[in-house]
Each structure stands twice: as structure tokens, then as C-alpha cells.
Amino acid sequence: MVQPTTEEPGSYTLKVCWMSHRMHHPTDLFRLPKKQRKGGGKHLSLPLDEVHLAFKEYLGDKVGLAPIYGTRPTRILELGCGSGAWAIQAATDFPDAQILAVDLAPLVAITLPKNMDFQVVDVTQTLPFEEKAFDIVHARLLLMHVPNGKDVLERAAKLVKPGGWLMVEDFDIRSLIENSGPVVSRVIDTWNGILRARGADGEIGRKMKIIIHDTGMYSQPETCMIPIPICKKDKAPPKNLMRLGAVFNMTVKKLVDDWAERFSAEGISQESAEEYKKEIETDFEDVTVNMHFVWAQRL
Numbered sequence: 629m630v631q632p633t634t635e636e637p638g639s640y641t642l643k644v645c646w647m648s649h650r651m652h653h654p655t656d657l658f659r660l661p662k663k664q665r666k667g668g669g670k671h672l673s674l675p676l677d678e679v680h681l682a683f684k685e686y687l688g689d690k691v692g693l694a695p696i697y698g699t700r701p702t703r704i705l706e707l708g709c710g711s712g713a714w715a716i717q718a719a720t721d722f723p724d725a726q727i728l729a730v731d732l733a734p735l736v737a738i739t740l741p742k743n744m745d746f747q748v749v750d751v752t753q754t755l756p757f758e759e760k761a762f763d764i765v766h767a768r769l770l771l772m773h774v775p776n777g778k779d780v781l782e783r784a785a786k787l788v789k790p791g792g793w794l795m796v797e798d799f800d801i802r803s804l805i806e807n808s809g810p811v812v813s814r815v816i817d818t819w820n821g822i823l824r825a826r827g828a829d830g831e832i833g834r835k836m837k838i839i840i841h842d843t844g845m846y847s848q849p850e851t852c853m854i855p856i857p858i859c860k861k862d863k864a865p866p867k868n869l870m871r872l873g874a875v876f877n878m879t880v881k882k883l884v885d886d887w888a889e890r891f892s893a894e895g896i897s898q899e900s901a902e903e904y905k906k907e908i909e910t911d912f913e914d915v916t917v918n919m920h921f922v923w924a925q926r927l
């Protein structure tokens with residue numbers, strides 16, 4: 629693993645970072661068994677930089693929906709940073725801030741902006757930061773991956789300074805079960821049960837608002853829910869959702885190969901994986917999954 633180097637903000641280039649680079653830690657729920665990786669089996673893959681660029685396009689080039697532009701944050705924390713793409717954009721958009729990006733897995737070789745650092749942190753353990761230390765704490769597509777995401781969110785909430793912003797974004801897998809055809813629905817429901825058995829909550833996206841509210845530390849959380857159209861046959865998805873739709877269309881198709889390899893005992897066979905892909909591509913018109921954005925200001 630090459631240590632990241634630093635550069636002036638704006639002069640870095642994103643390197644393609646696939647999710648499979650990051651799947652090696654024992655507590656990661658999406659980890660592939662070593663045996664299968666060595667054997668050249670199919671890997672769980674998610675093009676994280678493309679995911680970021682698709683969200684960026686949807687958000688009109690911003691890092692989120694909270695009213696943070698025009699403010700002068702000095703410390704920003706990104707939990708479960710993946711490829712680091714969100715944190716790199718935050719470092720560019722807020723050049724006076726110091727950005728700390730953390731993840732279970734070290735960053736793959738990448739050039740970082742000068743005002744950005746990376747640290748290996750397991751968010752399921754005690755977070756090694758002082759309370760009220762950051763102007764912005766952000767986590768995207770992290771909470772549904774970890775055991776007891778509610779607990780992680782509550783601890784993250786304590787890290788924000790009074791007046792600062794907590795920004796979290798995650799899926800509600802229940803919406804995909806409800807808004808898809810019979811095979812996709814059954815396979816995703818099975819996977820959701822597997823996550824649940826491991827202590828993770830695939831439906832945490834729609835619960836984040838109430839979790840933040842119930843901490844009593846924040847003003848009324850604001851929310852935005854976007855139904856991402858992952859089926860190519862969706863006739864007219866809003867233009868700013870087309871890139872997100874395309875990247876998650878590819879992702880949900882790739883994921884099922886991994887599941888068929890790992891979870892045949894739980895009922896996801898190779899045959900059902902093929903039917904699932906066919907259903908997404910050809911048989912069903914409106915497969916969508918809800919992504920929830922929640923942001924709140926610390927009192």
C-alpha cells in the first residue's frame with residue numbers, strides 16, 4: 629500500500645477506486661472470504677469515484693444539501709470515506725478547512741490535497757476524536773454497512789461543534805424490495821435478512837432523521853429522499869438522476885453475482901441471480917431505490 633502524497637487543492641486527479649480494494653477488514657460486513665478472492669472468483673465491486681461524481685452531478689457540484697457553502701468551516705470529518713472522493717472535493721471547496729477522511733481500509737495510492745489527511749479508523753469502535761471538534765461530520769453509504777449503525781450515528785453526532793453540521797446519506801433497502809419485480813424483490817429481501825442477522829440495518833436511511841432528532845443535540849433535521857431509477861427501462865428519469873441510475877444499475881447487477889457465490893445456502897442461487905439481472909434489464913419498468921439525505925445543525 630502506497631502512502632498518500634499531498635498536492636495543492638485542485639491539482640489532484642481521482643484514481644478509479646473499486647470497492648473490492650476496500651473489502652478486507654474482518655469487521656466489514658461486505659468482506660469476501662479470502663479463499664474466494666484468491667481463486668479469482670467474482671469480487672464485490674462498486675466504482676466509488678463514479679458514485680461520487682454521479683452524486684456531485686445530482687447535487688449541482690456541491691458536497692451536500694446542508695447550507696454550508698458561504699460558511700467557513702475549519703475542521704471537517706468524513707467517516708467511511710471509501711476512495712476519498714467526497715473528502716477531496718470538500719478539501720477543494722473549503723480550502724481554509726482541514727479535512728480528515730477515515731475508513732477501515734487504507735486509501736489506495738492517491739494524491740491528496742494539502743489540506744486533507746487520512747486515518748484508518750473502525751467506526752464501530754470508540755471514535756478517537758474529541759467531542760465537539762468538527763464543523764462538519766459527513767458519512768455517505770456507511771451506516772447501512774456497519775453493525776449497529778444507529779450507535780455509530782449517535783457517536784458521530786457528538787463530534788460536531790455547536791453551530792456545525794451533521795450530514796448523512798444512506799439507502800433504504802426496503803424501498804427497493806417494494807419498488808421492484810418479484811425476483812429482485814425476493815433476492816434483495818434475502819440479502820436484507822442476511823445484513824440484519826449480522827447486526828446491520830439496510831433500512832437505516834429512512835430512520836436517520838429520527839435517530840438524530842432523538843439525540844436532543846440538534847435543531848430539527850432536514851431531509852431529502854431521492855428515488856434512484858436503477859432500471860434502464862425507466863422511460864424518463866429526471867436528467868440529474870440519470871448518472872446515479874446508471875451507476876447503481878451496474879452495481880446492483882454486479883452485487884448479485886457476489887451474493888450468489890456467497891449466499892447460496894441462504895437461497896440466492898446462480899439461477900436466481902441470472903433471473904434478477906434479466907428482470908432489471910428487460911422485464912420490469914420502474915425499479916427504484918430510495919436514497920435519504922439528512923442534515924442537521926448542532927444546538
Ligand SMILES: C[S@@+](CC[C@H](N)C(=O)[O-])C[C@H]1O[C@@H](n2cnc3c(N)ncnc32)[C@H](O)[C@@H]1O
Pocket residue numbers: 650651655656657674676677679680707708709710711714730731732733749750751752767768769770773774
Ligand atoms: C459503500 S462504501 C462508501 C464509501 C464512500 N462514503 C462513498 O460514498 O463513496 C462504504 C465504505 O465504508 C467503509 N467501512 C465499512 N465498515 C467500516 C467501519 N467499521 N469503519 C470504517 N469504515 C467502514 C468501507 O471500507 C467503504 O469504504
